[in-house]
Amino acid sequence: MQFFGGSSLTSVAPEASPAPAAPPGTGTGANAQVLYVFNRNGVCLLYREWHRPLRTLDPAQDHKLMFGLLFSLRSFTAKIDPTTAEKGNLGVPLLPGQCCSFYSFKTNTYKLNFMESPSGIKLILITHPRTGDQRDALKHIYNLYVEYVVKNPLYAPGTPIK
């Protein structure tokens, strides 16, 4: 009898790919304020906000400005990096993972956490300024993206995630 007891559970289609385990300390995400996902061409694939009292620009302008800031900060860190002697020219577009990159910056009102995948997907998570290192959390978000967006056959690459 006990074999049939679980029939209602087995009738549910088994999950194709279970969600990757969240890293410890990720918590409930109550701390996150804004999340951006860009592809390598600067198209905003995903935008989510949970706490944003201030909006100075319309969304399209805001995405463009954010992508531009990341682009310039990337070339800035690559150029100013004091530990490598061989540095390219300032302003030349860099490949993902090329030269030294940054992973976060902090202002008095927010902290921006940044991750770039080898395929040029950029993940930006804005949190409270006193949040710790979010690199694991960003990796987790990237795993979710791979699992549920890239592996989705109905998803056309380069279009906003729905």
Add this chain to the structure above:
Amino acid sequence: MAQPAIYSLFIINKSGGLIYYKDYGSAGRMDTNDSLRLASLWHSMHAISQQLSPIPGCTGIDLLQAHNFDLHCFQSLTGTKFFVICETGAQNMETLLKAIYELYTDFVLKNPFYEMEMPIRCELFDLNIAQVIQKDRLALLGR
């Protein structure tokens, strides 16, 4: 040779021009044009980061963490920006930047031959900055 705690120091005036640059042992040379460009790039990124803030009252980037270094920035009330490139995880950089600001007010602003917003060429300032950086480096080595 021990790793320098501080790699370089930049001072930018309120319109984004580089007025002071000192290198303390970065790998590879950076020419004058590059340092000027980096300074004005930092100035504009500082301004953009204020616009992108989700919460009102943002004053720009304080700390940039990269994989090979940290950048600490301090902006005075008049808009002059001081930033240092240092090792990852270096402590007490805010205090150091405040100390540098104090030296700037004492030996640059009080210098009657100094023209505002122009490159800093003050011997006493150079001397005192070198002392402060050296002291900081010794404190880091001695821990």
